[in-house]
Amino acid sequence: MSNKGIGKIFSGMKISTKIILSNIFFLIPMGIMLFISLNGINYDIRFSSLELYGNEYQRPLESLLNYTQDYQRFLLEEDKSKELSDLAKKIDSAFNELDKAQENRGEDLQFTTEGLEIRGREHLMPNLVRGRWADAKSSGNNDDFISLIADIREMITHSGDTSNLILDPDLDSYYLMDLSLLALPQTQDRLGEILIFGKDAFKRAASSSNGNLSDSDKLKFYVYAKMLEESDYSRIKGSTETAVNEDQNFYGLYQPMQSTIPASFDDYENLTLAFISMLYDLGSSSTLNYSLDEFIELGQDTRSQSFVYWNDVVDILDDLLNIRIGNYKQTFYRY
Numbered sequence: 001m002s003n004k005g006i007g008k009i010f011s012g013m014k015i016s017t018k019i020i021l022s023n024i025f026f027l028i029p030m031g032i033m034l035f036i037s038l039n040g041i042n043y044d045i046r047f048s049s050l051e052l053y054g055n056e057y058q059r060p061l062e063s064l065l066n067y068t069q070d071y072q073r074f075l076l077e078e079d080k081s082k083e084l085s086d087l088a089k090k091i092d093s094a095f096n097e098l099d100k101a102q103e104n105r106g107e108d109l110q111f112t113t114e115g116l117e118i119r120g121r122e123h124l125m126p127n128l129v130r131g132r133w134a135d136a137k138s139s140g141n142n143d144d145f146i147s148l149i150a151d152i153r154e155m156i157t158h159s160g161d162t163s164n165l166i167l168d169p170d171l172d173s174y175y176l177m178d179l180s181l182l183a184l185p186q187t188q189d190r191l192g193e194i195l196i197f198g199k200d201a202f203k204r205a206a207s208s209s210n211g212n213l214s215d216s217d218k219l220k221f222y223v224y225a226k227m228l229e230e231s232d233y234s235r236i237k238g239s240t241e242t243a244v245n246e247d248q249n250f251y252g253l254y255q256p257m258q259s260t261i262p263a264s265f266d267d268y269e270n271l272t273l274a275f276i277s278m279l280y281d282l283g284s285s286s287t288l289n290y291s292l293d294e295f296i297e298l299g300q301d302t303r304s305q306s307f308v309y310w311n312d313v314v315d316i317l318d319d320l321l322n323i324r325i326g327n328y329k330q331t332f333y334r335y
Helices: 003-011 015-075 081-105 113-117 126-139 142-162 171-207 215-249 255-284 292-334
Strands: none
Touching (some): 015 081, 015 171, 126 142, 142 171, 171 292, 215 255, 255 292
């Protein structure tokens, strides 16, 4: 129909009809825009909620990473049946918590047969990993524990990929995510390796003719010190500082973050730098200046503090995500 024809139709209408039609023509695009806006807000709420699910799922995985590495280390010591029994109970309890997370969030995070198979991760179904824990405990084989710990680390990676944590849009929460999902699990795994290697290296030194470390063991201590300093500590320090500094730019300063994160990082930093210094000394000194007990105590304290820091980080990250979701909901209701 031509514009002239449309004009004739409108000219024959009552004024009230024209007003009604004009309002309809005005409201239709407004309604479409409102629908798009509300749909976008709902998407943002779902996006951030999935991040919370990822943190929820990772909590028992962090417990498993902690306790399985302890169990692996105690396997190498004599007369530690009580410690192993206690750790086995903690590991079983962590798997029970993982079962709850799987029931609540497994489908959302694609911890399903289909979701894992398309990524080549079908071996990460929680019931299968629990079975490998039972096999490792029964065999007492160190290689079985190395494989089990690798599976736990990969489960953490999967939860990060499917929960949107890795895609977090705000710099303060993004760098907390970097700590909780990537940097801290990496250093926790490495610290466990260092403790196991160090125990063997000290034993070799004790049985040597001069009571000192071999050149190859000294070199490995030095390499571990470098990796712990440059790949782990420096990254953790940088992500911590960026998260705290950027906090003011997203929904305003969150005071619990401004107090908790720096204080918790300081505790982690003090122990980590002391342990790095010890590793450098072990890697460069001509004589062995520490006892095995001193090495284990400082190394384990450092590792334990990394898990304390992880818990503080993920708790604050949850808070920031809930603040963001609350802001989205307020915007939704204003519409």
